[in-house]
Amino acid sequence: MAVVVIAISYTSKASSKLDDHQWLIEFIEKNEIVPIRNEPKLLDAQYELGQALFFEKLLSTNKDTACSTCHLVNSHTSDSLRKAIGAGGHNLGALRIAGKDTEPLDRNTQALFNLDNNEVKNLFWDGRVEVDLQGPIKFLTPLGKHIPLGLENALAAQSLIPIISNSELKSHTCYLVGREQNYCKKLYESFESVNESIWNLAYLSFIQHRLIGHSDNKDLSSIQKKYRKLFKLAYPNKSNFTASDLANALARYQEIAFATRDTPWDKFLKGSESISDTEAEGARLFYGKYRCNNCHSNTLFSDFDFHSIGIVSHKKDKSIDKGRFEITGNLKDFLKFRTPSLRNVTLTAPYMHDGSIESLEQAIGKHFTGCALENDYYEVCIETVFKYKEIIQPNEVLKLIAFLKFLEDKSHIIDDDIVPFTVPSGLGIDDLIPASANKIK
Known part of the structure; x- marks a missing residue:
């Protein structure tokens, strides 16, 4: 019915313009293109816990970094940097710099939109977290067989990885005070020489204890009491809480806070919004002439597979970033990286796994140029x-971008329930616009 409504609304267009609209309408109908699912925005107790944890610097070794430090809500869940700067950094967004004994990570910060969607089968640029429907542990992650039980989805599994990742939330050295410094230092000295997965589990236990204390509920700090209350409200049928409960709450917050429910494209597919001539021309270029949807497919505009468009970059240790090959060891995956979703892509520059491309115009153009001749790895x-075998024209680039802007949803920076006023620790909340500036609670 939506397709019929759309078609009728354009019957009065001039024939030169009707062609693009009509082509798009017929393509939508033939390929059964549908709007993204729009589930109710359920702000339950698990969401409240996840929200606190997302902005909580207690999740980092030295209490200086939160998930939100790199995934800034007002920077559209990214940080505007070429490569992320995690634990030990100073300032936020494009002004963030590495601190003493720290340096930028190897890759660009990916946006967090729609990561709960069932189309998402893997996460991170190299797919180091992926759904494993055949295996006994459901998710393949850097934790290997030691992954905690009870994770609800891949996004929850993904949420644990920055916590145990050196330079993201986990620091190389403890700079704490009192008993916590002694405990942290002992933990590092005891486990850094053992199996990495076991060490990571021990570190997760350290973070969990910092939040809610031991299971016997004795000698709890005021912060631990607050978090224990939040965990109990989120999981009323449990008395003992694990890293999986933390991860599931983080996933719940992200899937609700960063869903793109209200793009013009989805409204168009429902028949409640029109599409301009330029946007329709861009859509025809996207789906027709250049078939961008071969990789940027489905409702999220990604096949979540791995491809190379000829970008060769180096890590901080000067080695080449081999991409998916580093996970699989398969030569066919050399220099290949995960296809990013294009929803809100117009808001999340710079682009590519190494952040080497500053504008969307340049990013589109890179698909048509391929490997650099002067590069040592050209062969x-x-x-x-x-x-592509042909070069895109400048006016076509602009039309494609007009269509991509049709995929924008900025509700995450408008809704009052995304950024909390405070967190249980009382530590500062990282966002480009302080919560106190636009919210009273």
């Missing part, structure tokens, strides 16, 4: 690269 690069 290897051309074996894996995806490249």
Whole structure:
């Protein structure tokens, strides 16, 4: 019915313009393109716990970094940097710099929109977290077989990885005070030489204890009492809480806070919004002439597979970033990276896994140029690269961008229930616009 409504609304267009609209309408109908699912925005107790944890610096070793430090709500869940700067950094967003004994991570911060969607089968640029429907543990992660039980989805599994990742939330050295410094230092000295997965589990236990204390409920600090109350409200049928409960709450917050429910594209598919001539022309270029949807497919505009468009970058240790190959060891995956979703892509520059491309115009153009001749890895690069055989025209780039803007949803920076006023620890909340500036609670 929505397609019929859309079609009728354009019958009066001039024929030169009707062609693009009509082509798009017929393509939508033929390929059964549907709007993204729009589930109720349930702000339950698990959401409240996840929200606190997302902005809580207690999740980092030295209490200086939160998930929100790199995934700034008012920077559209990214940080505007080429490469992320996690634990030990100073300032926020584009002004963030590495602190003493720290340096930027190897890759660009990915946005967090729609990560709970069932189309998402893997996470991170290299897919280091992925759904494993055949295996006994459901999710393949850097934790291996030691992954905690009870994780509800891949997003929950993903939520644990920055906590145990050196330079993200976990620091190389403890800079704490009192008993916590002694405990942390002993933990580092005891486990850093053992199996990495076991060490990571021990570290997660350290963070969990910092939040809610031991299970016997004795000698709890005021902060631990607050978090224990939040955990109990989120999981009323449990008395003992694990890292999985923390991860599931973080996932619940992200899936609700960062869902794109209200884009013009989805409204258009429902028949409640029109599409301009330029946007329709861009859609025809996207789905027709250049078939961008071969990789940027489905409702999230990603196949969540791995491809190379000829970008060769280096890590902080000067080694080449091999992409998906570092996870699989399969040469066919060399220099390949996960296809990003295009929902809100117009808001999340810079682009690519290394943040090397500053504008969307340049990002589109890179798909048509391929490997750089002067690069030392040119011969290897051309074996894996995806490249169009023709060059896109400047006016076509602008039309494509007009269509991509049709995929924007900025509700995350408008809704009052996304950024909390405070967190149980009382530590500062990282966002480009302080919560106190736009919210009273």
